[in-house]
Amino acid sequence: MYNDYPQQLIARTTAAAILDEAREGLLNATGSTLASETADQLGSCPGRDLQVNASGGKARMHLRLFLCGRRLYQVSWVGSPEAQSEQKAKDFRGSFQLLAGDAGGR
Numbered sequence: 001m002y003n004d005y006p007q008q009l010i011a012r013t014t015a016a017a018i019l020d021e022a023r024e025g026l027l028n029a030t031g032s033t034l035a036s037e038t039a040d041q042l043g044s045c046p047g048r049d050l051q052v053n054a055s056g057g058k059a060r061m062h063l064r065l066f067l068c069g070r071r072l073y074q075v076s077w078v079g080s081p082e083a084q085s086e087q088k089a090k091d092f093r094g095s096f097q098l099l100a101g102d103a104g105g106r
Contacts, residue, residue, distance in 0.1 A: 001073075001075075001076075002071050002072060002074065003071070004070055005070045007070055009070075010070045015046045015067045016046070018072065019047065019048050019072075022065050023037070026063070027052065030052075030054050031054075032053060032054040033052065034050065034051075034053075035051040036050070037050050037051075040064055040065075040066070042096070043068075043098065044068075045066040045067060045098075046066070047064060047065050048063075048064070049062075049063070049064050050062070050063040050064075050065070051063075054078070057081070058081075059078055059079065059080060060079065060081045061076055062076065062078075062090075062092075063075065063076045063077075064076075064096065068098065075096045077092050
């Protein structure tokens, strides 16, 4: 999934601020709690790798967010903690890549 931000917003803020707002929006919208967060990168695109506890601990979300130009890409894996394999979640999240010629919403 992706969202395109207005160029005016991109010009007056930082990638870190946009990624922070995306994280906080996700947590607030889902009533979830952040379990872990690390800096991430996809080519030259800054990003974040998030692990989130949702539904009172009944679900676990693994997400990667990347800001490429004015486009925010979101890759997520969601499931019950018991059913999730850490390796499968890592493999899925790691499979995301931009196609040649993708302008990233620029």
